[in-house]
Amino acid sequence: MHNYLTLLKNLEFYQKKQEAIVMASIVRREAPTSGKPGDKALITQSGEIKGWIGGGCTRGIVIKEALAALEERAPRLVRIQTALNAPEQSGVKNYKMTCMSGGSLEVYIEPIMPTLELKIFGRSHIAKALCELGALSGFRVTVISDLIEEEMFSKASKREMLNAFDPTLHLNEYVVVCTQGEGDEESLASAIKTDPKYLSFVASSRKANAVLMALKRKEVPHAQLIKVKTPAGLDINAKTPAEVAISILAEIIQLSRKKTDEMTSLKPSDPNLSSDLYINPVCKIPVSKSTAKHVVQYDGEQIYFCCDGCYTSFQKEPSAYV
Numbered sequence: 365m366h367n368y369l370t371l372l373k374n375l376e377f378y379q380k381k382q383e384a385i386v387m388a389s390i391v392r393r394e395a396p397t398s399g400k401p402g403d404k405a406l407i408t409q410s411g412e413i414k415g416w417i418g419g420g421c422t423r424g425i426v427i428k429e430a431l432a433a434l435e436e437r438a439p440r441l442v443r444i445q446t447a448l449n450a451p452e453q454s455g456v457k458n459y460k461m462t463c464m465s466g467g468s469l470e471v472y473i474e475p476i477m478p479t480l481e482l483k484i485f486g487r488s489h490i491a492k493a494l495c496e497l498g499a500l501s502g503f504r505v506t507v508i509s510d511l512i513e514e515e516m517f518s519k520a521s522k523r524e525m526l527n528a529f530d531p532t533l534h535l536n537e538y539v540v541v542c543t544q545g546e547g548d549e550e551s552l553a554s555a556i557k558t559d560p561k562y563l564s565f566v567a568s569s570r571k572a573n574a575v576l577m578a579l580k581r582k583e584v585p586h587a588q589l590i591k592v593k594t595p596a597g598l599d600i601n602a603k604t605p606a607e608v609a610i611s612i613l614a615e616i617i618q619l620s621r622k623k624t625d626e627m628t629s630l631k632p633s634d635p636n637l638s639s640d641l642y643i644n645p646v647c648k649i650p651v652s653k654s655t656a657k658h659v660v661q662y663d664g665e666q667i668y669f670c671c672d673g674c675y676t677s678f679q680k681e682p683s684a685y686v
Contacts, residue, residue, distance in 0.1 A: 367415070374406055374414050375476070382478040384409060386430035388417050389472050391441075397422070397467035409434060411641050411650060420657065420671040422469055424649035425459050427641070429473050439474040479504050480620055483534055483558070485526070485551040486543035487512055490566055493609035494540060495520050501613060506534075508554075511546060526550060531557035538616045540596060542566035548575050549582075556588045562619055564596030564612060645685040646674035662686060 378385045386407040390399045399418030406414045407430035417426050422444055429442050444459045445468040452458075461468060482503040484491050491507065498505045499519040506522040508529050517523060526547060531554055539560040543551045548567070552575060555563055565572055572594040580589060597611030598618070641650045649670060653659075656668035658675040662682055669675040678685055 368404070371404055371406060371415050378406070378408070379476075379478060382480065384434055384475060384477050386433055387474045387476055388415075388426050388430060389474075390417065390469060391472050392468075392470035394468040397469050399469055399471075407431075417471065418469065419655065421459075421461065421644075421647060421649055421674070422471075423655075424644060424647070424651050424670050426471055426473065427650045429457055429471075430475075433473050433475045437475055437477060439472065442469075442471045442473055444469045444471070480616075481506070481534070481537040482616070483508060483537055483539040483555070483560070484520075485509065485539070485541040485555055486546060486566075487516065488542050488544040488546075488566075489605040490542045490544070490608050490612075491540075492516055493606045494542065494612055497606075497609050497613050501617070503538075508551070509543075509546070526554065529554055531555075534558045534560075538562045538620070540564050540566065540612055540616075542596070549578050552576075552592070553579055553582070553584060556584060556592070559588075562593070562616055563591055564593040564615070566596045566608065566612075567594060569595070642668045644668065644670050644674055646677050 375385065375387070388405050388407060390401050390403045393399065393401050397418060399416070399422060403416050403418070405417040405426070407427060408414070411427045411431060413423065413427065417423065425442060425444055429440060433440055440455050440457050442457045442459065444461050446461045480503050482498045482505045484494055484505065485508045487507070487509045495505050495507055495517050496519045505520045506524060507517045507520045508524045508526050510526045512523050514523060537558060537560050539555045539558055539562065541552050541555050541564070544566065552565055565575070567575065576589050576592065580586065597608060598615045600607070600611045602608045602611045640653050642653050644651045645667065646669070651668050651670040653668050657671055658669040660667045660669070660678065663686060665686070667678065667686070669678065
């Protein structure tokens with residue numbers, strides 16, 4: 365129970381940071397293996413494991429498939445068996461158990477993507493359309509306005525009054541100000557204080573410049589003002605409120621995906637992965653240097669192996685692998 369609670373706390377930690385992570389669970393086992401049904405672990409974007417999912421080649425295979433699951437945003441069942449005689453199936457990855465001890469495992473690997481927070485200032489028609497599209501796209505939407513109408517924003521997860529809005533509780537989120545004449549300066553000033561990943565202001569160039577200059581006169585730092593994206597959204601020649609909302613949401617999704625893809629497209633040899641990982645030259649699976657079962661000095665290089673099988677294969681013909 366203690367380990368499971370620790371796992372949940374770690375999961376909560378990464379969700380608060382809005383970082384994608386993978387949950388791996390052993391669902392079937394044939395002895396002898398160190399992992400047992402019910403064992404779980406979290407795998408981070410850098411390939412670190414928090415929890416227990418087994419050692420040897422199992423550990424490396426799970427890391428490899430976890431990173432692939434993040435990149436593809438799709439779960440998979442991983443089978444590790446002594447013989448590769450299972451038929452190919454969609455969503456199932458088959459690996460040969462190279463550990464001499466034998467045994468088999470089935471591990472379910474599920475990527476857990478962060479729930480993105482979208483903050484919308486204002487109650488304009490664009491705000492309404494953006495709220496509905498954002499909720500439909502899986503965002504947790506909060507609408508902020510002193511004149512908010514609940515029935516107009518029924519899809520919002522939360523509604524807040526501008527005069528009671530606390531920017532310090534909404535850091536690092538995606539924020540759009542579409543007040544369109546109702547409390548423009550006050551709303552944009554509050555939005556800037558959240559120091560968001562994305563901040564756009566729906567306004568004409570003339571209107572945006574006037575509001576930004578007004579905030580500058582109120583001593584809002586220039587470094588914060590230049591982070592405001594205006595005009596808001598991708599340039600798709602949008603005209604209607606719904607089209608403008610689509611262009612804004614598309615820009616937010618593009619930004620959020622870019623960050624995640626940069627992390628999850630890493631290859632095992634990438635320096636951004638955990639420095640403890642090493643690619644086993646025999647099975648091409650990541651192995652932890654600190655827990656490697658065998659370490660060999662060959663041609664001036666330290667070679668790490670996850671299990672007896674890979675070590676034995678290498679010893680027979682090292683030149684075939686290095």
